Amino acid sequence: MITAVDAALLVFVLASALATVFLRDVLASVIAFAAYGLGLALVWVTLQAPDVALTEAAIGAGVTTVLFLLTLTKTARPSAEGSTFKGIDWPAMGVVAVFTAALLWTVPAIPAIGDPEAPAWANPEVTQFYLDNALAQTGVENVVTAVLAAYRGFDTLGEAVVVFAAGVAVLVILREERFT
Amino acid sequence: MSGDTGRADDNSPGGETEATRTDGRAAGAADPAGEDERTERRRPYTESSVIMTTVQVVAPFVLTFGLFVMFHGADSSGGGFQGGTVVAAMVLMLAFAFGIGPTREWFVNSAVVALATGGVLLFAVIGFGPMLLGGGFLEYSLYESALGIKKASKYAIEGVELGIGAVVAGVISGLFFAIAHGFEYREGEK
Numbered sequence: 001m002i003t004a005v006d007a008a009l010l011v012f013v014l015a016s017a018l019a020t021v022f023l024r025d026v027l028a029s030v031i032a033f034a035a036y037g038l039g040l041a042l043v044w045v046t047l048q049a050p051d052v053a054l055t056e057a058a059i060g061a062g063v064t065t066v067l068f069l070l071t072l073t074k075t076a077r078p079s080a081e082g083s084t085f086k087g088i089d090w091p092a093m094g095v096v097a098v099f100t101a102a103l104l105w106t107v108p109a110i111p112a113i114g115d116p117e118a119p120a121w122a123n124p125e126v127t128q129f130y131l132d133n134a135l136a137q138t139g140v141e142n143v144v145t146a147v148l149a150a151y152r153g154f155d156t157l158g159e160a161v162v163v164f165a166a167g168v169a170v171l172v173i174l175r176e177e178r179f180t
Numbered sequence: 181m182s183g184d185t186g187r188a189d190d191n192s193p194g195g196e197t198e199a200t201r202t203d204g205r206a207a208g209a210a211d212p213a214g215e216d217e218r219t220e221r222r223r224p225y226t227e228s229s230v231i232m233t234t235v236q237v238v239a240p241f242v243l244t245f246g247l248f249v250m251f252h253g254a255d256s257s258g259g260g261f262q263g264g265t266v267v268a269a270m271v272l273m274l275a276f277a278f279g280i281g282p283t284r285e286w287f288v289n290s291a292v293v294a295l296a297t298g299g300v301l302l303f304a305v306i307g308f309g310p311m312l313l314g315g316g317f318l319e320y321s322l323y324e325s326a327l328g329i330k331k332a333s334k335y336a337i338e339g340v341e342l343g344i345g346a347v348v349a350g351v352i353s354g355l356f357f358a359i360a361h362g363f364e365y366r367e368g369e370k
Binding site: 050051054055058059062063066067069070137138139140141142144145146148149150153154156157160161163164166167170171174176178179180 | 249253254255256257258259260261262265266268269272273275276284287288289292293296297299300303304307317318320321331333334337338340341343344347348350351352353354355356357358359360361
């Protein structure tokens with residue numbers, strides 16, 4: 001069931017994605033990409049994934065855009081004279097069309113939102129255990145947080161170290177000794 | 181929070197962005213900025229009172245929201261990673277509005293490094309702590325039974341979330357400054 005809000009969001013996301021691809025001016029393309037990130041964040045909200053939506057809004061629409069803008073100011077910006085839109089690269093278009101068709105092919109296999117028969121429930125020993133015991137065992141109401149920081153905390157510590165290592169790696173690659 | 185934005189503001193007026201970069205390596209960046217016509221390379225920063233005022237009003241709320249998401253990850257959606265990205269986005273927003281140079285002076289390197297390393301250490305200490313008490317890794321309930329801290333498990337998880345938030349906020353804003361600096365450095369070199 002697609003509501004009017006869903007439909008409007010999907011149209012917005014598709015339009016901003018197409019604008020990102022076809023706008024000739026790189027700066028306009030970056031701004032369209034930021035709009036795409038924001039639209040996608042709202043799609044995540046409608047899909048009841050607020051954690052992903054927060055990350056998408058901050059990283060996809062915010063940080064990525066600023067990094068692109070930073071890169072634009074440090075490189076030459078190609079002249080955007082002439083038409084607003086680029087011509088269509090037909091070979092690339094063909095590859096994208098095939099890829100999109102392959103992805104759309106899988107859509108009917110995705111269970112409906114909230115479907116009690118969804119495969120995520122195929123492993124009730126784990127999933128139902130978390131739902132039943134998370135509050136009693138960890139004292140937090142958000143089961144996602146309970147899994148991330150308690151049940152699977154070892155993985156999360158590894159992830160935190162990976163993020164830290166990414167910062168160190170950038171300094172090493174840039175031959176810098178300090179961030180700021 | 182208002183003190184933070186106020187400090188960034190102090191550095192901004194008068195278009196002294198280039199001049200406030202006292203760092204020797206960054207100073208070289210001033211030269212290519214003068215070659216705008218030839219290279220079509222635009223100035224990295226243009227002062228806009230609309231953007232500065234808007235950011236000055238919005239930034240404290242964004243920082244509060246980021247901290248709320250971080251602190252409240254145990255009971256509502258969000259958590260350390262999400263809150264950290266929001267806080268980092270606020271730092272980038274300040275740099276966007278007031279110029280990278282003044283923001284860099286305000287958000288010094290030791291603060292970035294302290295956030296990133298402190299976050300990892302906080303997570304590790306909370307995670308490995310129960311092992312010192314004779315339990316297993318992440319066995320938060322030991323804090324309650326051995327040390328008598330009430331709701332120890334919940335506070336430990338929130339501490340872990342704060343650690344993750346600090347790592348993410350520190351590294352993302354650090355990446356931003358490092359990348360900005362890296363380009364300036366190479367421009368100055370040639």
